[in-house]
Amino acid sequence: MTEKEAQDWLRTNIDVSRETWQQLEDFLALLADEMVHQNLISKLSAEHIWERHVVDSAQLLLFAPKAEGNEIWMDLGTGAGFPGIVVAILSDYVVQMVESRGRRSAFLETVVNKLGLTEKAMIYGDRLENVESHAVDVISARAFAPLPKLLSLSHRFSTEKTVWLLPKGKNAVRELKGLSPKRQKMFHVEQSLTDPEAGILVGIG
Template sequence: MSVSQDRHDRLAVYAELLLSANRRVNLTAARTSAAVWEHIEDSLTVAPYVVEGELVDIGSGGGFPAIPLAIVCGVRVTLIEAIAKKATFLRSALTELGLEGEVLIGRVESIAHESAYRERFATATARAVASAPAVLEFTLPLLRAGGRAVLQRGRMDEAELRAVEAASPMLGGGPPVEQALEGERRLLVIEKRAPTPIRFPRRVGVPQRKPLCFT
């Protein structure tokens, strides 16, 4: 997507910050400027689906897709990252780039049960941090009604997609809408339609080991 010169310049600063920090901390497999820009462009495929309001990102790592989206869409971001060294980079990047947001160190299974964050956000994003049903269980409890989960995925087999379709209403979500991108990349977009039952997400580790409706 096309962006203004100012936003492009800020994306360039982010790319340099990431490349520099990546020499000390393993933030991303992208080791060259071209590879980082490829990830930035991939992040911006989410932009058309961002809802006005706050955005939460699960397993933020080096900041994809949340930091590029914060720069381009102007949204406040909350980044959830379990690894302290990565969280330190994310905090520094938000400050250097003048972006509004916060970084939470911890597991989303616990954070999603905190009243300060549950049912709060307009958009929730996640790259391929776990199976799609597990990521849905991470994201939907954090969304307010009318919010939107946008999951960046690669190839998905029929069983995984059917599991998402079955799990979504259990978590307060609508039917998943699949948006094809280049190659095998795709987005799964799910609207939050009703409150998530308090039992979700399940305790730490369970959504990955036993994804809803997926064996």
């Protein structure tokens, strides 16, 4: 997928207004500026940012229920803002981003404020273990922890209706097989649009 193809995919598959598109471009500009000060994404992936990061994040919306405006999406280990900031821009979810690294959480705060996302996005600048338990509708984690640890740390935020969206790259099937039979039944694997060898674990409960 080229950068143009990635942008075309967004326009075709996600309802992106002119204002929303501008927010995406403003976010990427803020990211580029911050990369001078901290290594948020690799330089190689930055050259393919629409494919490797924007579309890679946006595709998760295809597996989530459409939000009406007060549903909560919790993104674990948001880092540079993927998928949390992208989801906040492209959907009506209230996005809670958990990022314990101080400089990265400060960057996310800056992005939320400058893009006018304060009413639909918030940052927990702390370890997940220190976040008070509450129910959320979607849990995503792009590069947070191995699957057993991820589930152990975050299950207290889930209900029987919570949707889990966990990009796991080439290790998706292997990590799924490492779970107990009961937990394996929660998930199935979807192929990533941006990498034919990568998988996304999609689960409910």
